Amino acid sequence: MASVEFQNVSKSFGAFVAVPDISFSIADGEFICLLGPSGCGKTTSLRMIAGLETPSSGRVMIGGRDVTYLHPKDRGISMVFQDYALYPHMNIADNIAYPLKVRGEQEAKRHARAKDVADVLKIGDLLKRLPSQISGGQQQRTSLARALVYPSEVYLFDEPLSNLDAKLRLEARGFLNHLQRDMGMTAVYVTHDQAEAMALATRIAVMDKGRIVQFAPPIEIYRRPATTFVANFVGNPPMNLVPVAASIGEGALHLRAEGLQLAPIAPTDAIAKAAKAGKMTLGVRPEHLRIAGAGDQNVLSGALFANENMGPESLVTLERGDNGRVTARIFTDDEIKVGASVRLAFDARHIALFDETGARIPAADER
Amino acid sequence: MRKRTQNIFVRRTVFAAAATFLGTVFALPLVWFVFAPFNARAELGLAIPSPFTLSNFATVFENTFAMQALLNSLIQAAGGVVLVGGAATLAAYALSRSPIPGKGAVTYILLLFSSVVSGSAAMVPIFLIISAAGLIDTHLAVILVFAGGLLPTAMFILRDFIDAIPRSYEESAMVAGASPLQAFFDVALPVIRPGIVVVVVWAFVNIWGSFLIPFILLRSDKLMPASVAIYSFYSEAGTPIVTLLAAYSLIYSLPVIALYLFVNWKFGFRFFGGIKS
Amino acid sequence: MKTFSLLSTRAGALFLAPAAALVGVFVIIPFFWVIFVSFTNRTLLGRTAVDPDFVGLQNYFALFNPATFFTRGQFGFSLILTIQFVLLSALIGQALLGLLLAWLSQSVTPTLKSFLQTAVIAAWILPEVVIGFAWFAFLDYDNGTLNMILRGLGLPPGDWLLQQPFWVIVFFNTWRGAAFSMMLFNSAFQSIPPSYFQAADVAGATSWQKLRDIALPLIRGHVVTDLILITMWTFNVFTPFLLTHGGPSYRTEILSIYTYRIAFKDFEFGKGAAVGVVIMLINLAFALVYLRLAHKKPVEAE
Numbered sequence: 001m002a003s004v005e006f007q008n009v010s011k012s013f014g015a016f017v018a019v020p021d022i023s024f025s026i027a028d029g030e031f032i033c034l035l036g037p038s039g040c041g042k043t044t045s046l047r048m049i050a051g052l053e054t055p056s057s058g059r060v061m062i063g064g065r066d067v068t069y070l071h072p073k074d075r076g077i078s079m080v081f082q083d084y085a086l087y088p089h090m091n092i093a094d095n096i097a098y099p100l101k102v103r104g105e106q107e108a109k110r111h112a113r114a115k116d117v118a119d120v121l122k123i124g125d126l127l128k129r130l131p132s133q134i135s136g137g138q139q140q141r142t143s144l145a146r147a148l149v150y151p152s153e154v155y156l157f158d159e160p161l162s163n164l165d166a167k168l169r170l171e172a173r174g175f176l177n178h179l180q181r182d183m184g185m186t187a188v189y190v191t192h193d194q195a196e197a198m199a200l201a202t203r204i205a206v207m208d209k210g211r212i213v214q215f216a217p218p219i220e221i222y223r224r225p226a227t228t229f230v231a232n233f234v235g236n237p238p239m240n241l242v243p244v245a246a247s248i249g250e251g252a253l254h255l256r257a258e259g260l261q262l263a264p265i266a267p268t269d270a271i272a273k274a275a276k277a278g279k280m281t282l283g284v285r286p287e288h289l290r291i292a293g294a295g296d297q298n299v300l301s302g303a304l305f306a307n308e309n310m311g312p313e314s315l316v317t318l319e320r321g322d323n324g325r326v327t328a329r330i331f332t333d334d335e336i337k338v339g340a341s342v343r344l345a346f347d348a349r350h351i352a353l354f355d356e357t358g359a360r361i362p363a364a365d366e367r
Numbered sequence: 368m369r370k371r372t373q374n375i376f377v378r379r380t381v382f383a384a385a386a387t388f389l390g391t392v393f394a395l396p397l398v399w400f401v402f403a404p405f406n407a408r409a410e411l412g413l414a415i416p417s418p419f420t421l422s423n424f425a426t427v428f429e430n431t432f433a434m435q436a437l438l439n440s441l442i443q444a445a446g447g448v449v450l451v452g453g454a455a456t457l458a459a460y461a462l463s464r465s466p467i468p469g470k471g472a473v474t475y476i477l478l479l480f481s482s483v484v485s486g487s488a489a490m491v492p493i494f495l496i497i498s499a500a501g502l503i504d505t506h507l508a509v510i511l512v513f514a515g516g517l518l519p520t521a522m523f524i525l526r527d528f529i530d531a532i533p534r535s536y537e538e539s540a541m542v543a544g545a546s547p548l549q550a551f552f553d554v555a556l557p558v559i560r561p562g563i564v565v566v567v568v569w570a571f572v573n574i575w576g577s578f579l580i581p582f583i584l585l586r587s588d589k590l591m592p593a594s595v596a597i598y599s600f601y602s603e604a605g606t607p608i609v610t611l612l613a614a615y616s617l618i619y620s621l622p623v624i625a626l627y628l629f630v631n632w633k634f635g636f637r638f639f640g641g642i643k644s
Numbered sequence: 645m646k647t648f649s650l651l652s653t654r655a656g657a658l659f660l661a662p663a664a665a666l667v668g669v670f671v672i673i674p675f676f677w678v679i680f681v682s683f684t685n686r687t688l689l690g691r692t693a694v695d696p697d698f699v700g701l702q703n704y705f706a707l708f709n710p711a712t713f714f715t716r717g718q719f720g721f722s723l724i725l726t727i728q729f730v731l732l733s734a735l736i737g738q739a740l741l742g743l744l745l746a747w748l749s750q751s752v753t754p755t756l757k758s759f760l761q762t763a764v765i766a767a768w769i770l771p772e773v774v775i776g777f778a779w780f781a782f783l784d785y786d787n788g789t790l791n792m793i794l795r796g797l798g799l800p801p802g803d804w805l806l807q808q809p810f811w812v813i814v815f816f817n818t819w820r821g822a823a824f825s826m827m828l829f830n831s832a833f834q835s836i837p838p839s840y841f842q843a844a845d846v847a848g849a850t851s852w853q854k855l856r857d858i859a860l861p862l863i864r865g866h867v868v869t870d871l872i873l874i875t876m877w878t879f880n881v882f883t884p885f886l887l888t889h890g891g892p893s894y895r896t897e898i899l900s901i902y903t904y905r906i907a908f909k910d911f912e913f914g915k916g917a918a919v920g921v922v923i924m925l926i927n928l929a930f931a932l933v934y935l936r937l938a939h940k941k942p943v944e945a946e
Contacts, residue, residue, distance in 0.1 A: 054648050072542045072648070073544040078542065079538075081535045081538070083535055087553075087554050087558070089557040098553070146543070378850075378851055386759075387756065387759075389748070390760040393760075394763040394766070395793075397763075397770075398789065411786070411788055412788065453662070458664070460659055462660070464650040465656025466653055467656050479928075480672060481671055482930075483931055485880035487923055489674040489675070489924075490908070492673070492677035492681060494913075515671050518671075537650050576771030578773055578886065583908065594771060597774070601780060616777055619773075619774060620774050623770060
């Protein structure tokens, strides 16, 4: 296993700049997710690790070696493609064993190894079939088996679960999580599905327009998103973001918005500095909102827009005039009865504050 | 309401009648062919043979010139097909996968040239080029000229076909350790095979049936393909030997019919009548 | 500094080389050589075979000479004949017939459709020499099938190849090539969602109205493509030679046959090359129109 490093890597396709300048470092044994919307440069970055794209500038290192201009086959990598890339004229055994065939291994040996890997992935009895004769989930596992059949330093995944239906995706995700714990593989995994990233990664790199916006463990991304972009991307439903007018008065931060009732906040230096702009964004996650009682001090109110009973939770959405909507996840066994007007309460410690540029202002208890 | 049903009925009958009429009209000139080869006393007129006999075919098989001509057709068609198939596949793969500058323009220009420089237009220079190369009256000349003429269209068809094959096939092969050539032979070529089959069949049918090129480029009887042989049989002075000709024509047509049925069975109507499926 | 690609530029050039060589020698060079030869008085035999003179536009003047332009057996006559031939057998004949055949195919039983299409396609795929011979037999004055039927119906028979040779080749070429138009229109019709026609049925439209108001407008792009393609092919076709050899008395000598006679019977290569150049120019015009239309297509595909 080895580390992966990008040093000031950029990639342009003609006039289109996919990645302006990226640098990051991945340690041995880390499972990194590149997460972001389509067009954010995550797949391009993955392909530069693989060697399927050559950077316009900068260096790519794997295990301390400069591999920037090396052919994919000399980089010590395995890759699982989004469309699985199973060769339609070869049966499953030959598909899985192909990397070994290319390395000159004997037929008996490589088929034995293919069978071993296939058994682990529960496709051992499909070896004689053709890719067209097995299901999507089985194809996905075949693709994975081909990546695992030979030892690699880094494993690369290009949205491998996106072609599976929801149930299969959960199953496959659980399996990948198990595999990662078992093998301790160094992996880079591209996805646009934030739940996948949260479930699988040791660290997530949230990307937007060719740049890494935040590179941190999942819980950090969730609790302390670096920007409104990250806050909006991770979490389902995403964090509620309320634009507020900010002012410092009587030694405290006052935030005002329609339908917002908020106790003043003790200002730190950072808060005071950001408040000078007069505008901020207040963030609070749906799971941290509850139906307000009489004594609550921090309340968002508005007209009821939707009440979706999902089973274990209800998603209650209110509309604050023309100022957008706020969604709460209310967990209760009782059926929620809400009137035309809704009041949602939250704790001060669940507040995230973002300055006018969208960057998060560190809370009082952070360094 | 009843009138509408009546109308539909009338319309259906009219259509069926029209279809039957047209079908029959189209089949008429060929009906003669169904009977004449099996008629030992066949003439140009339509006649039901009595008895049905295969003696005409026996005569054909004994005629060495006729059989030699069939062999020549086969040599020229097979040679042409090998050349077209091989060169077109390699070229189309390069046009699809290789970052050669201006390759989009190259394909269209090639296609333009090949449709402009038709057999009729280029008779003279083709003859002169082959003469200059000292290749007049050789199989090679015919094969080369056909290859040159058919290649642009073959390349166009195959390039489209290869473009539709996901690059992830070759990419995953290379990640697994294959060199570009290994990836081409192990992974790409087997998937391209159906396209190659189509091009090969199309080229074969074209060369097998073609008349003008061998007519211009060949002199000796012993190199003439069947198309020219048949023509000389019935157009030379005197009455044509109809029995021989009918049977010979049928034999000559068989490969084309067989190939058509084969392509129809494997691919449906899709690839005939144009480039796109 | 090596950029990754599935096939390196060097390997790509190698892969292209065989095809490039063949096409270069047998398509590109002839294009330029025919233009060059057309400016000489080259022949097959005699002094001008080994030592041709450069004669400028003399061959072209000879072709377009107003005094002989319309004389039977000269270039002008052949050109006009060919234009008439293309108009009648391709534009009117093959296209309309193909349209009719495709429309009929949509509306009859599968068996009948099979029968019809098999007959039409057989005419198209059988080798040209075979069908030349088949028509030769078909049109024979004494015993040919056509005259046999006419006599049976009480109509006068005819020595068709001698009396109406031009119409013979027009019908012959229409018969031969209708299959392509039929298949093209077939697939065009099949690409129209059936619900369009069903909605028209509910509204009470007749078959003719459905064809005129729904089908034709939707396949307009295909119609144009078809017309250009078959025009080009018919313009260059040589097959009628197998039936009439351009006769009798040059009455069916379309341009391709005329070129053949000038170059390989009269052995005047220079003049034959000039005709070739004219043919290429006309082909070029067709091809450019076609490419233009092919690029505009996305607008049509509703």
